Amino acid sequence: MTPILSVVVPIYNVEPYIGECLESLAAQTLEDIEVILVDDGSLDASARVAREFAARDPRFVLFDQPNQGPGPARNAGIRRARGTYLAFADSDDVVPPKAYELLVESLRESGSDFACGGVLRLTEGELAVSSMHEKAFRRPARGAHIRERRSLIRDRTVWNKVYRQDFWRKHELEFPAGIYEDVPLSMRAHVLATGVDVLPDIVYHWRKREEGESSITQRRMELPNLAERLAAIRAVRAFLSEQEPELADAFDGVVLEKDLLFLFQALEYAEDDEIGPLLELSQEWLAGLSPVALGEVASLRRLELHLLGRGLVEELRVVRRFRRDSVDGTPIVPHEIGWYGDYPYFRDRTLQIPDAVFEASDEVKLLATVHECGWTGSRFEVRGEVALHRVAREPNRIGMWLTDGERRVPLEVRRTGGQGVSVEIDPAMLEEGGPSWRLHARVELCGLVVKTCFRDAEAQKVWRLSVPGWSRTSMDIAQ
Template sequence: MIPLLSVVVPFYNVEPYITECLKSLAAQTLDDLEVILVDDGSVDGSRRVAEDFVARDERFVLIGQRNLGPGPARNQGIRQARGTYLAFADSDDVVPPEAYERLVGKLAETGSDMACGAVRRLVDGELEESILHEKVFRRPQLCTHITDKQVLIRDRTVWNKVYRRDFWERCGLRFPAGIYEDVPVAMQAHVLATSVDMVGEVVYHWRKREEGGTSITQRRSELPNLQERLAAIRAVRAFLDERAPELLDGFDALVLEKDTLFLFQALERCEEDPEPLLELGRAWQAELGPHVLATAPSLRRLELHLLGRGLVDELRTVREFRRGREDVTRVVPRGRRVANWYGDYPFFRDRRLRIPDEVFDARDELKLIARVDSCERAGAAYRLRGHVAIHRVDRKIPKVGLWLSDGRRRIPLETRRKGRYGVVAAIDPERLEGGGPWRLQVRAEMRGLVLKGWCRDGEANTAWRFSVPGWSRSGMDMPQ
């Protein structure tokens, strides 16, 4: 009988973890599945564990090959797969019980080519947020596409998904050799899919290894590993340049945010000639679009500048500075008449290094923080109390203005300051007759910097609205 879902699990020397992985697959609430275990030449006890599961559960199948890597192992498993749907699991990870039922159920409902879901990291037996996926699945959506939902550029793993088998074959998807074989395939699948379903539930637990030396994650700062990562980045960029160039900036920004960390870590730990790593770093930067490099956060621009000049000791100093700042690094104004705003980082206007000021420029990173803490009746009026600050600026704002707007009228409010960031204003309901609901807008001015924005409800963290005779909260997101 043909199974509904085929799950391909390559494994290589994962004896401490494979039992938990296979137990999680055996416990799936979607039981109409087959699990194809591909032994990629293991020399520990992993194969014995796999054989035990095959003997106990007829849904498990075991095949083997010489050690060729996870990509060829997955391809081998796909050739054996019979299911209508296709999924992948890494042998050291865990799949929550209802994951495949949810993903397959969405595909059956919508007809999309692929369904994907949220991920948690499994660290020392506890679940934490996956930093790679943290911004992706906050707003689930069915029948979407990466060109419409560009946050999916961050969803570059293959194992938190279920694919239609005929979609996979129609597009000719195939894993390349190498240790970052999943990133190009994940991006190709997103672009080539007609539509994609995003579910908000967690469908995968991605383990951070506690022991053993063969994990790709553990060895990601080694030079050969970094070279393969760059090869994968180049493959993705070449594909996007041809099929979806509008996604290139988003992908490059993600590479700068996540992948370059491993290059910096390698340089920090390097005890030999750093030139091969520096050369690789320059090649890495040369691959990325100039717009993304120019608009990177100022602290990352400083790290990239030092990398490009081969200033390894200074780079290590900046990396140590970054780690030592548990709070957010300050942005400060410099200049008497016309002030600009710069990150308060090491080597600013260092006479020896002569790093250009624009490397430290952080004006575009400043954001207004405005919230309403309370709004209470006070006689015939309402007393509003709130908080206005600028993210990363640790000083009182000299000028703050508040007004209510319903889209047609703007009603300015008399505002008093209370403490460093507090504001108090009175609202006269008689001035608001014939309009509403009203939203509170803020204008903050400091040393040539002017920021405007809308207030949020400090308790509910949603849009703040005021309606006569009282005020109300709305679940609607504030425009940025």
């Protein structure tokens, strides 16, 4: 009888973890599955553990092959897959019990080509957010496409998904050889799909190994590993340039945010004889990135890239240590005609780093928070804080006002110490206005101005101004 879902699991030297992985697959609430285990020439007892598990559960079957890498191992499993749907799991990871039920049910209802879901990082038995996946799975969607939902450019793994088998075969999808086989295939599938379901549910626990042989991703600072990563990135860029060129800049942005980090880390800890080859590789990486993506990086990353481009490794190491030590966020200061990152070498002219490298005006944010709202006699009082994120100095001036889309009503601001502010609103000021009002703030520091609207990042709370004979006016004020 044909199973609903085929799960392909490549295996290579994962003896400490494979048991937990297989148990998680056996415990899936979607029971009509087949699990195709492909031992890729393991040198430890992984194959024995898998064989014993398959002997107990007829849904599991084990195949052996000489070591060829995870991509060819997955391809070998796919050729044996009989299910209507297709999924992948790495043999050191864990799949939550309802993962495949949720993904398959979504595809049954939507008709999309594949469904994907959220990921947590599993480290020493503790689960934490996967920074690589978090932004892509904040909001659910049915029938989405990476062209419109650009955050999916971050979804570069195959094991947090269920694919339709006919979609896979129609486009002749196949994993390339090499250790970063996920990235080219994932991006290719996203572009070729007519519709993708995005689930905010956690469907995969991605392990960081604590013992045994390190995983490929944990050897990511090694020169051959970095070269393979660059090859995968180039493969994606070539595909996007041909099929979906408008996504290339967004993909490069993720490369600058995530992938380049491993090159920085390698240079931080490299021995003297390793620095030359790493710098040569870095020039290849930088040469392939789009000017648009390079122009949009944050100021601290811009400084790191500047130092990398000039081969200033010791200075780069100083900046990397500074980044790690800045637990409250890297500081920004007003300087002459703009805002600049107060980073190492900002005031040191010996290196002749242009001021533009440190320019951070787009990163300055005014944080406005309401702590209390309420009536004090006939007036409505709002008490809260106004602060510049990453700017240590207090504003010289703070202004606040209300708007209803047409009118602007200034308010008298009382400073209550530090970043505290308080305003009193006379309802008579709002007559003939409305039906709703928004509270705004403006700060000035050294002649530089930043503005914002009071908002609640999680939910908007509306406070009604209950005035006799006049009850239709409201204010969008966060608390």
